[in-house]
Amino acid sequence: MMLYLLKVLELSTVFSLLLLVPGILTEKEHGSNPINLTIVNSISNAPNETYSADIVFRGILLGAMRRLQQTNADFKFTCTENFNYGPFLESVNGVAGNNAEHTYWELLVQTGKNGSVIRPDVGIGCYIPEPNDHIILNFTKW
Numbered sequence: 001m002m003l004y005l006l007k008v009l010e011l012s013t014v015f016s017l018l019l020l021v022p023g024i025l026t027e028k029e030h031g032s033n034p035i036n037l038t039i040v041n042s043i044s045n046a047p048n049e050t051y052s053a054d055i056v057f058r059g060i061l062l063g064a065m066r067r068l069q070q071t072n073a074d075f076k077f078t079c080t081e082n083f084n085y086g087p088f089l090e091s092v093n094g095v096a097g098n099n100a101e102h103t104y105w106e107l108l109v110q111t112g113k114n115g116s117v118i119r120p121d122v123g124i125g126c127y128i129p130e131p132n133d134h135i136i137l138n139f140t141k142w
């Protein structure tokens, strides 16, 4: 009887472990990855500032920026909501784009794949960074 109980216990342990395996395998997908985010002011030539932000699996850049804002008092940003395209990045660390002066925050990405810098054709609410992307918020003129 004792031997039978031990066998059942052993089997249930193995069964529980098997149930956990898929969870362990997919943990990476649901975890978060660090990405670098650099603030460049091409107009004032102020020194660049680089932050590390956490992004969830297939998360949008805006989410990583919000998390960074919540956890790092040195990083602040504001957005305006555009009816068609979503959030428009208006200001970063107190520096705001200005229509009259034709200034704005441009979104650039140095890709982890080959290091080239691209200008995404979507804004911060739609862009989904790859794990090794380096995000560049560049204050510039149009």
Ligand code: B12
Residues within 6 Å of the ligand: 082, 085, 086, 087, 088, 089, 090, 099, 104, 105, 106, 107, 108, 119, 120, 121, 122, 123, 124, 126, 142
């Ligand atoms: C002019 C323009 C700009 C100018 C707007 C300056 C101004 N005040 O006029 C500037 C240079 C600032 C700009 C910036 C960007 N733009 Co732009 N822009 C355009 C363009 C060519 C015309 C818009 C327009 O005047 N429409 C007519 C007016 C009457 O309508 P409106 O609704 O008032 O227009 C406003 C919005 O379009 C807004 N706007 C412009 N670009 C973007 C981008 C985003 C993400 C948001 C939320 C709003 C927004 O600014 C306009 C003036 O207020 C369109 C393409 C097109 N042909 O429509 C692309 C377009 C809207 N932009 C686009 C993009 C991707 C960007 C950037 C993200 C590029 C980048 N990588 O940096 C940045 C925004 C970054 C940020 N700060 O969030 C995409 C948006 C696609 C999408 N689904 O997200 C478009 C469609 C071009 C494309 N690549 O296909 N843009």
